[in-house]
Amino acid sequence: xxxxxxxxxxxxxxxxxxxxxxxxxxxxxxxxxxxxxxxxxxxxxxxxxxxxxxxxxxxxxxxxxxxxxxxxxxxxxxxxxxxxxxxxxxxxxxxxxxxxxxxxxxxxxxxxxxxxxxxxxxxxxxxxxxxxxxxxxxxxxxxxxxxxxxxxxxxxxxxxxxxxxxxxxxxxxxxxxxxxxxxxxxxxxxxxxxxxxxxxxxxxxxxxxxxxxxxxxxxxxxxxxxxxxxxxxxxxxxxxxxxxxxxxxxxxxxxxxxxxxxxxxxxxxxxxxxxxxxxxxxxxxxxxxxxxxxxxxxxxxxxxxxxxxxxxxxxxxxxxxxxxxxxxxxxxxxxxxxxxxxxxxxxxxxxxxxxxxxxxxxxxxxxxxxxxxxxxxxxxxxxxxxxxxxxxxxxxxxxxxxxxxxxxxxxxxxxxxxxxxxxxxxxxxxxxxxxxxxxxxxxxxxxxxxxxxxxxxxxxxxxxxxxxxxxxxxxxxxxxxxxxxxxxxx
Amino acid sequence: xxxxxxxxxxxxxxxxxxxxxxxxxxxxxxxxxxxxxxxxxxxxxxxxxxxxxxxxxxxxxxxxxxxxxxxxxxxxxxxxxxxxxxxxxxxxxxxxxxxxxxxxxxxxxxxxxxxxxxxxxxxxxxxxxxxxxxxxxxxxxxxxxxxxxxxxxxxxxxxxxxxxxxxxxxxxxxxxxxxxxxxxxxxxxxxxxxxxxxxxxxxxxxxxxxxxxxxxxxxxxxxxxxxxxxxxxxxxxxxxxxxxxxxxxxxxxxxxxxxxxxxxxxxxxxxxxxxxxxxxxxxxxxxxxxxxxxxxxxxxxxxxxxxxxxxxxxxxxxxxxxxxxxxxxxxxxxxxxxxxxxxxxxxxxxxxxxxxxxxxxxxxxxxxxxxxxxxxxxxxxxxxxxxxxxxxxxxxxxxxxxxxxxxxxxxxxxxxxxxxxxxxxxxxxxxxxxxxxxxxxxxxxxxxxxxxxxxxxxxxxxxxxxxxxxxxxxxxxxxxxxxxxxxxxx
Numbered sequence: 001x002x003x004x005x006x007x008x009x010x011x012x013x014x015x016x017x018x019x020x021x022x023x024x025x026x027x028x029x030x031x032x033x034x035x036x037x038x039x040x041x042x043x044x045x046x047x048x049x050x051x052x053x054x055x056x057x058x059x060x061x062x063x064x065x066x067x068x069x070x071x072x073x074x075x076x077x078x079x080x081x082x083x084x085x086x087x088x089x090x091x092x093x094x095x096x097x098x099x100x101x102x103x104x105x106x107x108x109x110x111x112x113x114x115x116x117x118x119x120x121x122x123x124x125x126x127x128x129x130x131x132x133x134x135x136x137x138x139x140x141x142x143x144x145x146x147x148x149x150x151x152x153x154x155x156x157x158x159x160x161x162x163x164x165x166x167x168x169x170x171x172x173x174x175x176x177x178x179x180x181x182x183x184x185x186x187x188x189x190x191x192x193x194x195x196x197x198x199x200x201x202x203x204x205x206x207x208x209x210x211x212x213x214x215x216x217x218x219x220x221x222x223x224x225x226x227x228x229x230x231x232x233x234x235x236x237x238x239x240x241x242x243x244x245x246x247x248x249x250x251x252x253x254x255x256x257x258x259x260x261x262x263x264x265x266x267x268x269x270x271x272x273x274x275x276x277x278x279x280x281x282x283x284x285x286x287x288x289x290x291x292x293x294x295x296x297x298x299x300x301x302x303x304x305x306x307x308x309x310x311x312x313x314x315x316x317x318x319x320x321x322x323x324x325x326x327x328x329x330x331x332x333x334x335x336x337x338x339x340x341x342x343x344x345x346x347x348x349x350x351x352x353x354x355x356x357x358x359x360x361x362x363x364x365x366x367x368x369x370x371x372x373x374x375x376x377x378x379x380x381x382x383x384x385x386x387x388x389x390x391x392x393x394x395x396x397x398x399x400x401x402x403x404x405x406x407x408x409x410x411x412x413x414x415x416x417x418x419x420x421x422x423x424x425x426x427x428x429x430x431x432x433x434x435x436x437x438x439x440x441x442x443x444x445x446x447x448x449x450x451x452x453x454x455x456x457x458x459x460x461x462x463x464x465x466x467x468x469x470x471x472x473x474x475x476x477x478x479x480x481x482x483x484x485x486x487x488x489x490x
Numbered sequence: 491x492x493x494x495x496x497x498x499x500x501x502x503x504x505x506x507x508x509x510x511x512x513x514x515x516x517x518x519x520x521x522x523x524x525x526x527x528x529x530x531x532x533x534x535x536x537x538x539x540x541x542x543x544x545x546x547x548x549x550x551x552x553x554x555x556x557x558x559x560x561x562x563x564x565x566x567x568x569x570x571x572x573x574x575x576x577x578x579x580x581x582x583x584x585x586x587x588x589x590x591x592x593x594x595x596x597x598x599x600x601x602x603x604x605x606x607x608x609x610x611x612x613x614x615x616x617x618x619x620x621x622x623x624x625x626x627x628x629x630x631x632x633x634x635x636x637x638x639x640x641x642x643x644x645x646x647x648x649x650x651x652x653x654x655x656x657x658x659x660x661x662x663x664x665x666x667x668x669x670x671x672x673x674x675x676x677x678x679x680x681x682x683x684x685x686x687x688x689x690x691x692x693x694x695x696x697x698x699x700x701x702x703x704x705x706x707x708x709x710x711x712x713x714x715x716x717x718x719x720x721x722x723x724x725x726x727x728x729x730x731x732x733x734x735x736x737x738x739x740x741x742x743x744x745x746x747x748x749x750x751x752x753x754x755x756x757x758x759x760x761x762x763x764x765x766x767x768x769x770x771x772x773x774x775x776x777x778x779x780x781x782x783x784x785x786x787x788x789x790x791x792x793x794x795x796x797x798x799x800x801x802x803x804x805x806x807x808x809x810x811x812x813x814x815x816x817x818x819x820x821x822x823x824x825x826x827x828x829x830x831x832x833x834x835x836x837x838x839x840x841x842x843x844x845x846x847x848x849x850x851x852x853x854x855x856x857x858x859x860x861x862x863x864x865x866x867x868x869x870x871x872x873x874x875x876x877x878x879x880x881x882x883x884x885x886x887x888x889x890x891x892x893x894x895x896x897x898x899x900x901x902x903x904x905x906x907x908x909x910x911x912x913x914x915x916x917x918x919x920x921x922x923x924x925x926x927x928x929x930x931x932x933x934x935x936x937x938x939x940x941x942x943x944x945x946x947x948x949x950x951x952x953x954x955x956x957x958x959x960x961x962x963x964x965x966x967x968x969x970x971x972x973x974x975x976x977x978x979x980x
Contacts, residue, residue: 013536016529016532016533016536016537017533017536017537017540019529019530019532019533020510020514020533020534020537023513023514023517023530024510024513024514027513027517031521031715032730033711033712033713033714033715033730034712035710035712035713035729035730036713036714036726036727036729036730038729039506039509039727039728039729039730039767040509040513040729040730042506043506043507043509043510044510046503046506046507047506047507047510050507050540220525221523222523222524222525223523223525223526224523224526225521225523236526237526237529238529239525239526239528239529239530240522240523240525240526240529240530277529
């Protein structure tokens with residue numbers, strides 16, 4: 001058997017164990033009663049040790065060298081490149097560091113769940129110190145291996161090929177126009193009247209509505225399902241994608257658009273190349289591209305006039321009230337407000353939240369600031385970007401997100417990269433697809449066909465740059481995002 | 491580390507992988523959309539190979555020999571006995587045979603799903619021949635190792651310590667009184683009037699009713715849940731027991747008592763000794779004892795007058811109609827009818843179905859009959875025990891059950907052993923607990939306390955004989971079952 005074939009079979013084996021981890025992880029978040037948690041966590045930890053063991057088997061290095069000398073076609077070469085990438089990522093870190101970071105991260109995250117509500121920075125800081133130290137250690141090892149700066153090496157985990165140099169340029173530009181655009185839009189919207197949700201919107205009806213919206217978005221129910229969890233997510237495996245949402249009976253706004261968002265993630269997974277299932281090349285390209293699909297659904301399609309029309313109609317089949325009129329829906333879903341919390345932020349202020357976090361985590365991981373500097377920096381940047389003070393307000397300031405608690409530094413930029421890619425994809429799609437007419441018509445197939453052929457079916461065969469270039473004729477260009485925001489909000 | 495400690499840790503490791511298999515198996519039956527099946531089956535097969543590999547690691551034999559020479563307390567000795575038992579079971583069969591039987595079984599079972607409906611014995615026979623051959627091969631290997639007859643060696647998998655000699659005696663006695671008792675009861679019931687279900691009973695209300703009944707039976711919802719599946723079962727892990735049922739909106743009879751039955755299995759699992767979690771000694775004793783708990787709930791408690799009263803009351807909170815009056819409920823749930831299908835059989839005719847299967851599978855595995863003899867034998871015995879002909883009727887005859895399709899020979903006796911144990915436990919419990927008064931009162935705790943201290947908390951620390959003796963003062967005595975049936979039905 002060729003070395004390449006051995007690698008492919010080994011990848012498929014790992015992927016079968018990952019399948020079990022995904023399903024049990026989904027179950028843990030959406031189905032499991034609380035008393036099952038300890039045994040489940042132990043079982044999941046055992047599985048993760050096993051998977052790590054598989055991914056670091058000593059023969060893999062030889063197989064990779066051998067395969068690099070085999071005659072491979074283009075697709076196989078891409079597959080090998082991704083196999084090697086995952087192998088390098090898995091083998092870089094000493095097991096002791098992985099374990100220490102996992103322990104410190106679990107401890108910090110667990111305590112954070114109550115510390116956040118108590119505004120307890122002092123308590124959090126004690127645990128977080130170790131997480132930051134171990135993350136810096138990890139970043140340094142990755143940096144040395146890849147000849148990158150420490151933060152760029154962390155970025156590479158989530159967004160291969162992206163550098164802080166390019167993000168600096170990208171975000172510096174955004175900072176020149178975003179704050180004033182936000183002010184302008186808020187001024188414009190200040191005289192708008194709209195009816196906020198004010199009823200009791202039963203979970204049952206919200207779920208029925210969500211399922212209708214998923215049908216409109218052509219979610220494949222033969223290969224996935226919708227459930228509930230405290231924190232909405234998209235999990236499972238490509239042949240069986242599990243999305244979740246959270247229902248609040250006092251409103252319908254979050255769960256409804258949340259389902260649209262997760263359906264974007266889900267359709268990407270469902271559309272990944274089936275002949276590469278179980279191989280790294282058959283997986284989603286990056287977190288930024290993943291987010292580009294959910295945001296394409298949520299922001300580009302989901303908040304478009306004709307789609308809002310569908311949402312209002314479908315909602316009208318479950319509920320009644322003036323809040324469900326199309327124009328009102330439109331206003332609800334495009335309302336801009338400077339506020340503290342990223343996850344509740346609107347499309348326009350969201351990038352400000354991300355840029356703030358990016359600048360802080362970059363300097364933190366590169367060792368240019370201390371972890372104790374973070375609250376003050378947060379406050380300064382919040383004042384500068386959104387005019388809000390977080391002085392002494394850790395709950396709604398630097399302690400609001402889960403990401404840093406267990407050391408997932410380098411992830412935040414993916415959100416705004418995703419929003420930018422989504423805008424660029426839409427601009428390109430509009431050259432060949434009459435998007436608004438297609439949405440209005442109710443059969444959105446041409447949109448999905450474009451996404452499937454340009455993005456989903458490519459898996460990780462191309463680098464992000466090549467993927468975006470193939471789909472749009474150019475690499476990332478934030479102008480599309482800026483144009484999109486100005487055209488929607490001004 | 492002592493060899494015993496090494497074995498315990500190894501068992502716990504295996505049990506963590508078993509945990510993942512249980513949850514993913516539950517998901518496959520109750521949650522997974524059909525399109526997820528292929529990847530799931532591959533992942534489950536990979537996991538099962540991994541677990542088999544762990545259970546046959548070469549050092550285990552040495553550890554067991556070493557542990558046998560270590561100073562162990564009584565509980566540790568029991569634990570070691572069960573560890574050794576599982577290790578022997580896992581190591582007995584050559585991997586090739588395991589694989590061949592698994593493949594032949596899957597093929598036969600899969601084809602059976604359509605062949606059964608088509609009454610296609612000829613098609614079934616072709617696949618089944620191989621399953622029977624491989625099962626005989628397996629039985630012979632087990633028999634040689636344990637110095638048993640082939641069939642007894644298969645029995646030992648599900649019901650350690652039971653022999654066909656004892657079953658022959660047991661069932662020979664049942665055959666002397668059961669057929670005439672059935673006739674007598676049917677004659678008695680022939681003049682009875684009752685209202686059969688005749689409405690539309692919504693799934694939602696049936697589920698709400700089922701959950702109320704589970705509360706009455708003190709199912710621990712912190713450590714388990716109720717869902718739906720085509721074939722009801724009890725799965726999951728002791729800290730998170732997953733029971734399922736199937737709702738038919740044309741009636742409520744099956745799902746309601748089905749939930750009572752599965753809750754019996756579930757409470758046994760939830761009540762297993764927590765300090766032995768992950769060790770073989772902490773698992774349920776046998777299939778017969780497991781069935782004794784579900785049947786204790788379903789038959790001994792569930793069909794008692796005062797419990798039927800609770801069921802009628804609780805059902806009355808969801809539904810209305812004369813069919814929900816207590817006396818009518820009683821009649822529905824004690825109706826006796828000679829019929830073809832085991833899974834739909836009543837309490838009284840059920841043992842006849844089991845004895846028929848036992849006699850056939852015993853002779854088949856011991857090589858005394860050919861697999862092509864089965865239909866005619868089935869017909870003869872059906873005529874003799876229940877007065878029904880299955881001549882040419884394979885669908886409702888020897889092709890009705892799933893068990894034999896993948897070679898689970900030796901399982902059937904567990905059902906009737908369970909019914910007998912349940913009657914014996916009840917007779918013993920009644921010496922110290924005023925069972926009917928306790929049920930009538932609505933707080934069933936004294937019943938569960940008795941079961942927990944006598945059965946559940948013992949796990950597999952005792953042999954079945956010692957367990958039953960400890961609980962009732964004697965080993966299996968079928969007189970209690972006979973007395974129970976006569977007292978309920980005459």
